[in-house]
Amino acid sequence: MAKRHNRRQRKKLHLGEFQEFGFTASARFTLEPSVDQLDALLDSFLEFVEANGMMTAASTSDKFDAYLISSAARGSPTEDHRQLVRQWLDGRSELAGIEVGELSDAWHPVEK
Incomplete structure (x- = not known):
């Protein structure tokens, strides 16, 4: 039987009406980028993300990977953010094989 939580617990645990979502984005590099090119790509992505009301954790170790959430408290x-x-x-010539994941629970991911 599933445990029932009161409103305060649901808020603290990000459940029910307090559930928050995020999504992944990834791509591979078309050519091996230099460190300066990687820095410029990340700076540009961070500016774009912040300008559109989101926050991200992004990596460019062997490919471009990011997890995005809303910057609201x-x-x-939304689906518009994903698009x-x-x-x-898609507008970046240095990236190919772009994948943008579906919205999923940001606090309680489903294990595969």
């Missing part, structure tokens, strides 16, 4: 990105990120990544 309590909120989630904006896809369009931004």
Whole structure:
């Protein structure tokens, strides 16, 4: 039987009406980028993300990987945010094989 939580517990645990979502984005590099090119790509991506009301954890170790959430104190990105990120990544000539994941629970990911 599933444990029932009161409103305060649901808020603290990000459950029910307080559930928050995020999504992944990834791409591979078309050519091996230099450190300066990676820095410029990340700086540009961070500016784009912040300008569109989101926050991200991004990496460029062997490919471009990012996880995005809303920058609102309590909120989630929308389908429109996913499409904006896809369009931004599609517009970068140094990236290919772009994948943008579905919205999923940001606090309690489903293990595969």
